[in-house]
Amino acid sequence: MSxxxxxxxxxxxxxxxxxxxxxxxxxxxxxxxxxxxxLAAAVAKLGTANRHEAARIAAEKGWI
Structure with missing residues (x-):
């Protein structure tokens, strides 16, 4: 994901x-x-296993 x-x-x-x-x-x-x-929608959209991983990815990409 870009x-x-x-x-x-x-x-x-x-x-x-x-x-x-x-x-x-x-x-x-x-x-x-x-x-x-x-939270479930965000996890699904980012293709992660849990909300912590989703938050990490979103933070790394500057989305949160």
Whole structure:
């Protein structure tokens, strides 16, 4: 995946850049389930095994 345009939506990037699900939900005023859905979408779009790997890749590419 190139470092060009991010495949992540703005909200996916927001939740990927933050900490635990409970904290994310509070900070961005979303339910825990919605946060998990955004994280799952980001992980799928980036083709990673988990959100930590997705966050690392997104950070390396300057998307978050």
């Amino acid at each position: 470092a060009g345009d991010s495949p992540l939506s703005p909200r996916e990037a927001d939740v990927l850049a933050l900490a635990p699900v409970d904290e994310i939900a509070q900070r961005v005023s979303l339910s825990r389930g919605t946060v998990r859905n955004y």
